[in-house]
Amino acid sequence: xxxxxxxxxxxxxxxxxxxxxxxxxxxxxxxxxxxxxxxxxxxxxxxxxxxxxxxxxxxxxxxxxxxxxxxxxxxxxxxxxxxxxxxxxxxxxxxxxxxxxxxxxxxxxxxxxxxxxxxxxxxxxxxxxxxxxxxxxxxxxxxxxxxxxxxxxxxxxxxxxxxxxxxxxxxxxxxxxxxxxxxxxxxxxxxxxxxxxxxxxxxxxxxxxxxxxxxxxxxxxxxxxxxxxxxxxxxxxxxxxxxxxxxxxxxxxxxxxxxxxxxxxxxxxxxxxxxxxxxxxxxxxxxxxxxxxxxxxxxxxxxxxxxxxxxxxxxxxxxxxxxxxxxxxxxxxxxxxxxxxxxxxxxxxxxxxxxxxxxxxxxxxxxxxxxxxxxxxxxxxxxxxxxxxxxxxxxxxxxxxxxxxxxxxxxxxxxxxxxxxxxxxxxxxxxxxxxxxxxxxxxxxxxxxxxxxxxxxxxxxxxxxxxxxxxxxxxxxxxxxxxxxxxxxxxxxxxxxxxxxxxxxxxx
Amino acid sequence: xxxxxxxxxxxxxxxxxxxxxxxxxxxxxxxxxxxxxxxxxxxxxxxxxxxxxxxxxxxxxxxxxxxxxxxxxxxxxxxxxxxxxxxxxxxxxxxxxxxxxxxxxxxxxxxxxxxxxxxxxxxxxxxxxxxxxxxxxxxxxxxxxxxxxxxxxxxxxxxx
Numbered sequence: 001x002x003x004x005x006x007x008x009x010x011x012x013x014x015x016x017x018x019x020x021x022x023x024x025x026x027x028x029x030x031x032x033x034x035x036x037x038x039x040x041x042x043x044x045x046x047x048x049x050x051x052x053x054x055x056x057x058x059x060x061x062x063x064x065x066x067x068x069x070x071x072x073x074x075x076x077x078x079x080x081x082x083x084x085x086x087x088x089x090x091x092x093x094x095x096x097x098x099x100x101x102x103x104x105x106x107x108x109x110x111x112x113x114x115x116x117x118x119x120x121x122x123x124x125x126x127x128x129x130x131x132x133x134x135x136x137x138x139x140x141x142x143x144x145x146x147x148x149x150x151x152x153x154x155x156x157x158x159x160x161x162x163x164x165x166x167x168x169x170x171x172x173x174x175x176x177x178x179x180x181x182x183x184x185x186x187x188x189x190x191x192x193x194x195x196x197x198x199x200x201x202x203x204x205x206x207x208x209x210x211x212x213x214x215x216x217x218x219x220x221x222x223x224x225x226x227x228x229x230x231x232x233x234x235x236x237x238x239x240x241x242x243x244x245x246x247x248x249x250x251x252x253x254x255x256x257x258x259x260x261x262x263x264x265x266x267x268x269x270x271x272x273x274x275x276x277x278x279x280x281x282x283x284x285x286x287x288x289x290x291x292x293x294x295x296x297x298x299x300x301x302x303x304x305x306x307x308x309x310x311x312x313x314x315x316x317x318x319x320x321x322x323x324x325x326x327x328x329x330x331x332x333x334x335x336x337x338x339x340x341x342x343x344x345x346x347x348x349x350x351x352x353x354x355x356x357x358x359x360x361x362x363x364x365x366x367x368x369x370x371x372x373x374x375x376x377x378x379x380x381x382x383x384x385x386x387x388x389x390x391x392x393x394x395x396x397x398x399x400x401x402x403x404x405x406x407x408x409x410x411x412x413x414x415x416x417x418x419x420x421x422x423x424x425x426x427x428x429x430x431x432x433x434x435x436x437x438x439x440x441x442x443x444x445x446x447x448x449x450x451x452x453x454x455x456x457x458x459x460x461x462x463x464x465x466x467x468x469x470x471x472x473x474x475x476x477x478x479x480x481x482x483x484x485x486x487x488x489x490x491x492x493x494x495x496x497x498x499x500x501x502x503x504x505x506x507x508x
Numbered sequence: 509x510x511x512x513x514x515x516x517x518x519x520x521x522x523x524x525x526x527x528x529x530x531x532x533x534x535x536x537x538x539x540x541x542x543x544x545x546x547x548x549x550x551x552x553x554x555x556x557x558x559x560x561x562x563x564x565x566x567x568x569x570x571x572x573x574x575x576x577x578x579x580x581x582x583x584x585x586x587x588x589x590x591x592x593x594x595x596x597x598x599x600x601x602x603x604x605x606x607x608x609x610x611x612x613x614x615x616x617x618x619x620x621x622x623x624x625x626x627x628x629x630x631x632x633x634x635x636x637x638x639x640x641x642x643x644x645x646x647x648x649x650x651x652x653x654x655x656x657x658x659x660x661x662x663x664x665x666x667x668x
Contacts, residue, residue, distance in 0.1 A: 054623075059624075066636050
């Protein structure tokens with residue numbers, strides 16, 4: 001008797017409590033009958049919520065309609081992703097969010113991660129309401145906040161952040177994207193984000209140079225910063241000075257410059273000595289100045305592209321080269337460098353600028369994704385002279401490659417050829433005599449090469465394709481320390497993406 | 509002496525008796541994963557048959573199969589997919605309730621995810637039926653709530 005009782009006690013004290021059938025059901029059920037599957041809804045709330053936590057926010061919210069018991073169950077989740085595709089229902093979405101904010105402020109619920117993605121509104125939203133919503137979201141006790149309104153022209157007036165308020169201590173990750181450049185960072189701003197480590201700001205407008213400095217001084221522990229298509233209103237000199245920053249991504253919308261920056265000498269100063277990763281996608285006419293060269297930069301990705309050739313014809317191509325070289329000279333410690341698009345717009349005049357380039361003492365990985373490779377053989381060799389430890393090299397052959405004369409061969413052989421160059425990938429290979437000669441040059445001189453890939457170009461003038469590949473292979477048999485792997489053109493893009501340090505994807 | 513004792517328990521099997529009187533054997537290490545069972549073992553010893561009032565002979569073998577795989581570390585995505593493939597919604601629910609009762613955490617988490625997957629994008633009526641929930645809203649209240657929530661409705665799968 002005593003033993004039996006004990007068993008029941010133990011059984012009923014298990015962590016997740018046994019279902020207690022409501023009285024009217026328990027009489028109907030003989031004890032040896034199976035569990036009635038309807039018993040799920042009588043499980044304690046925390047168990048039901050556990051199931052809800054695996055549902056999308058959209059499905060979890062639907063459970064509020066199941067019955068009165070379920071009405072607010074979903075609000076006790078800690079991760080929400082509010083996403084609407086209905087531009088005419090934004091008000092009810094915002095109302096829902098305001099309810100959650102209220103509950104959180106009254107300590108009834110605890111939200112950890114909140115994502116809000118609003119489609120382009122049909123009717124312009126009230127800028128003040130958006131500003132106060134953003135402010136109240138920033139003061140919530142949450143860890144991760146993403147707030148996004150798509151669209152270009154939907155706020156009648158700008159949505160100004162208050163100059164002084166106290167964002168939450170718990171906020172670690174923030175992504176703010178208010179389309180249409182409507183979010184204004186005002187002058188005199190004084191906001192401290194005590195725990196924010198990651199910030200992604202899209203389409204924000206900074207009022208003036210002081211507002212930039214004031215804003216970024218409010219991030220004492222920031223490690224990752226992304227500025228996407230931000231608007232620098234009538235500014236010539238912008239400074240981003242954050243000593244804790246490890247990763248910086250700046251993506252400048254070239255069209256945002258045309259209106260307000262007639263001055264060609266716009267500069268963006270980067271003062272982040274602990275930077276590990278830099279991504280710079282911009283118009284080449286902005287001068288990027290590295291105030292304090294980072295001491296242990298792991299990787300840098302630079303993509304400049306000109307968007308309006310007419311306007312920039314007056315800027316000598318040498319100015320653009322000067323900007324590129326200026327930026328590169330602040331990145332001397334980098335280990336992996338990728339130059340993309342139009343970082344140089346014409347063969348860089350090495351006599352004028354290359355002597356400004358530093359030695360890249362740590363560079364092991366160099367990737368040129370240039371649409372048109374503007375390096376001539378001469379300038380290319382001059383660049384490689386500054387990369388004594390280079391191990392992996394990828395570059396395309398291009399129009400300018402063979403535009404120099406034969407005195408390129410007089411340039412001393414870069415020491416990386418014989419000591420460190422292990423992997424080589426040449427793309428856009430057409431098969432012309434000069435190209436074959438160039439390949440032979442590498443085969444003869446890169447004596448520690450372990451992997452050599454050549455991707456055939458897909459252009460019509462190409463002399464080789466998958467059909468006569470064997471002929472091409474035979475030309476190089478017996479040369480060099482390793483075999484050449486040939487890839488036909490379909491593989492070209494894939495091999496770029498599989499190069500592990502070069503697969504940058506931008507998701508905003 | 510202590511070493512001998514532990515090596516004997518690791519190969520030991522425990523007898524479990526379901527609510528409908530059938531007896532099944534499981535490895536002691538699998539029993540450890542079911543906290544309710546382990547608690548009963550701790551208090552009653554591992555020699556007697558452990559009674560499980562709320563688990564029945566239909567579902568216990570499936571649970572034992574899961575934990576047999578778990579103790580050998582062989583649970584993969586493929587195994588889990590295969591495990592639930594032929595189960596209908598009711599069978600999954602029964603297993604879920606049993607896993608809850610047995611306090612078998614890994615299985616409980618896996619089945620929670622599976623139930624959520626089965627409910628993904630289903631209609632409110634379907635979910636009500638699935639959980640056995642009685643709708644106690646008035647029609648006016650319900651339509652008001654639906655209206656408020658309309659921003660979230662994206663598309664509903666055909667009810668099976």
